[in-house]
């Protein structure tokens with residue numbers, strides 16, 4: 001086996017891995033497991049000191065997956081499926097991290113994971129036909145790299161004037177202290193009202209003395225209705241995993257809902273039919289709400305009808321009409337990533353919970369004692385930044401990747417990310433991205449999407465090995481076609497119409513391009529077809 005640092009200090013050719021995988025979250029772990037099983041010499045580098053990726057970093061109070069537990073898990077090993085017991089309908093972060101650790105132990109993955117190793121540069125060397133990765137722990141050389149770096153792994157901390165003068169502690173939901181945070185007796189400010197904040201706010205509110213939420217855009221959220229997992233339900237899944245997984249993979253987001261998807265138009269139903277259907281789904285909880293009709297993200301009129309249903313619910317739940325008005329969104333529903341909650345709107349009925357609207361008058365600055373908006377200081381002892389991520393591209397671009405001819409990925413992606421299938425990039429041979437921009441990724445259940453990508457990459461590497469092919473690289477035409485395809489599919493929907501991180505709109509200066517591809521099953525079919533057709537659109541040499 002190669003050693004981690006192939007510096008060649010003994011004068012010999014430095015060690016060259018077959019594959020260096022970046023990231024030890026669910027994608028990196030499965031890549032290692034699969035490639036090792038196929039006899040490739042693979043190593044994983046990971047900046048954290050343990051496995052888990054997203055679930056390693058996002059330890060904020062209330063962090064929970066909003067894909068149901070029985071569907072948010074690996075499918076590659078039936079024994080693993082049978083032995084692991086989930087305890088709740090939606091798993092909390094600690095349980096998912098325990099699962100990640102169990103997987104790492106069960107398959108002895110850690111022996112090939114180099115932790116606390118941060119990639120600083122990644123350069124393609126044309127002459128040697130290899131990648132060279134500079135890390136803070138040494139240099140790695142490999143024929144292939146797999147970027148298993150996650151879609152939401154580089155935190156976004158907005159630059160507020162005076163932030164460094166704040167006297168108290170600050171936290172980001174995406175980089176939460178492992179030892180936890182004690183909020184009792186404190187006045188806490190939370191900036192942001194996305195999925196992370198929607199989960200954290202009720203839990204922090206239950207602990208702290210005062211909570212002030214700084215909201216730029218009110219959010220639609222639907223009750224999760226989390227509960228202990230019914231043992232009969234778990235047993236049913238375990239008895240029927242193969243059929244149920246197949247059913248999941250046939251869905252557009254690679255997950256099954258508790259009520260059937262209905263494909264008719266929301267705008268066509270009578271008032272009574274519409275309300276009955278929505279009430280039932282509101283009661284069941286979860287993303288089944290958004291599968292009540294086929295056109296919620298396609299038709300503005302249908303969308304507005306569903307949005308109004310949620311607005312009415314906010315009015316019913318929130319006691320103070322002024323507070324309810326502030327919490328009520330008016331943008332397109334499900335255009336930003338939909339949220340699921342446990343008592344989110346209810347939390348704002350508590351007298352110690354305050355809401356500051358920063359949509360018209362942004363946060364002016366952070367003072368030593370609090371947050372200043374429109375000249376008024378809101379005193380807080382601690383600040384929680386629930387301000388999201390530089391999604392999908394942030395982590396890749398931070399690694400200073402250069403491809404053929406020294407071209408920087410940052411330059412190639414100057415006008416937004418360009419990939420072929422979300423798997424390869426023209427000019428960057430032998431580099432694969434797992435759930436990269438241009439793949440269903442964040443619009444789907446991530447673990448099945450990861451498995452599909454890793455299986456495709458593994459098949460590809462095996463085929464290349466059998467044919468003694470040295471390089472694979474997306475062709476520029478294929479990449480251009482794919483970028484157009486992703487845009488064309490997105491343009492059929494309402495997704496591109498709002499300021500979401502799907503578009504990069506949350507990061508000042510980031511080019512606005514819709515990054516994920518809606519629709520898992522047709523995408524999988526295209527990937528299969530491309531592989532079977534001698535990797536059509538990729539140049540093999």
Ligand code: N01
Pocket residue numbers: 064065066067152158173191192193194195196197199214215216217337358363386387388389442501506
């Ligand atoms: O981040 P976000 P997140 N001043 O970008 C606000 C996944 N996830 O961490 O909407 C004031 O959604 C920003 O305001 P606006 C999931 O895919 C999954 O919550 O841009 N406010 C917004 O309210 C999710 O979508 C799970 O106007 C500022 C918030 O910060 C993704 O992670 C759980 C601001 C950021 O919301 C990201 O969610 C949690 C500023 N300058 C997350 N800048 C589960 O599976 C930003 N904001 C359960």
